[in-house]
Amino acid sequence: MDLVEKILQRDARSAARLMTMIENGAAEAITALKALYPHTGKAFVIGVTGPPGSGKSTLTDGITEELRRLGKTVGIVAVDPTSPFTGGAILADRIRMQRHSLDADVFIRSMATRGHLGGLARATNDVVDVLDAAGKDYVLIETVGVGQDEVEVVRAAHTSIVVAVPGLGDDIQAIKAGIMEIGDLFVVNKADRDGADRTAMEIEMMLHLGMATGGWQPKVLRTVAIKGEGVAELTRAILEHQAFLEKDAGHRQKGKERSRWVFRELLQERVTARVLEKVTENGTLERLIERIAAREMDPYSAVEEVLKKAGL
């Protein structure tokens, strides 16, 4: 039986194998992803973002437990955006994986980027598709909310959860426009700390400032994830948002937005690779770079020349 068949039959080891192929950029991965794609689109994707140390992993764990209690299967994709300084997370993930390792209906994958290889968002999307095709009801994507690509990953989820903690840059600036836009649910975690009221109030104020869009009213919730406090309420809020989307044709809309973004990310990667390949073959690339470095030609004109040659 081939890899695709096995994944569709929910074989975790085969799913893990394909994920490794995706991360390594193996060509066979694309063939498998194409075959799996018609079987995707069923999973509900939840993005969780927040600064380092905000307890995203513990929250994600808590939500997973609640969803399991409801009989749902869960996939978790932990995006470790460049890993330079977030080393602690890797260890924590190992511990988490052990905790859930006896539960065949929870699958956790840490995405470590190789820095310069790029394509993090695209690879994350591919892994979400594998989990989706493997029959997971919910896929949680967890990422540090710093870095353009990383924020986009969460924006493209069905439900986006933004996690804050009291006292981390505790003025109104701490959560800024960019991230406020993407949140369907806001969580003040470690809410037993001083300043939790203030942080929650500041988020609520900013939400009211940006209001009047109609549709879903973002919620602000409080949790102490490490003690499990507020996690059931948060999970309920996720399910409410899911129901809201499904009732309101919002699910289809979000799905379409997600497809748009996935397509764009993939197009960007492929089209750049193809054009670079073309100009590399005949030596044009090196000649242009030499000229740019020597200040004989500016990068804008160089790119225009390449586009012209490529007939674009």
Place this chain on the structure above:
Amino acid sequence: MDLVEKILQRDARSAARLMTMIENGAAEAITALKALYPHTGKAFVIGVTGPPGSGKSTLTDGITEELRRLGKTVGIVAVDPTSPFTGGAILADRIRMQRHSLDADVFIRSMATRGHLGGLARATNDVVDVLDAAGKDYVLIETVGVGQDEVEVVRAAHTSIVVAVPGLGDDIQAIKAGIMEIGDLFVVNKADRDGADRTAMEIEMMLHLGMATGGWQPKVLRTVAIKGEGVAELTRAILEHQAFLEKDAGHRQKGKERSRWVFRELLQERVTARVLEKVTENGTLERLIERIAAREMDPYSAVEEVLKKAGL
């Protein structure tokens, strides 16, 4: 006199105006950048990266003071990668700008990304070029080292400085392969804290593990930036690295690598925009996204179709 002329005559207000145009994606910005480009390539670019709270800004300030003492002019580009949680930095920047505001030979610019607009790396490169053309001897780029694009920005500098602090994820994992590769200089800031020795030792161990490349031997320095301790030594190390590069043809090599990366970033942005434009005009894009969302077509096949149509 036009904008380009004024910038070449080191007019700070004109430089600031062009930077705003760059951030807003104004078409006239490109014309100006093309005209400025032949006057660039003189500035020495220093990248400073480290986790939030590691004191990057204070260090950058300290280096700036030392360089000013040597009669050098300085531009600072503070990249605030998505700004979601690093709000504090903005306030701090304002204070810094006031501090240097009487010094016409220091120019500070904060780059705030608009999240989904993308192009952070490209815009940062453009701003560096403006500072370069405006006659700054040194350009310091300061960025949180999380996020693919953000790390790349620092990698593309002539001298890359990686800042760590004791106790932040204080096992050997804390500074991982990806970021170790890019550092020419490593700084343990807040070195008066417990664990500074251990952090420095761990970095040195990792450097020795990755050794034997020949060329520049990365250094590990200790600073207490807030008290100015070790900053003169750090600045001396930067100048040593600069001298090393210039002696060893490394400067030319780094310049070429920088050009390669700048070209790539720009190519990616432009080529994606052009192809998207083409498929949007005739309605292909919407049709493809509908089909992807409906799982009638997978994104890989959709991108292949577009590439084929574009003759790529």
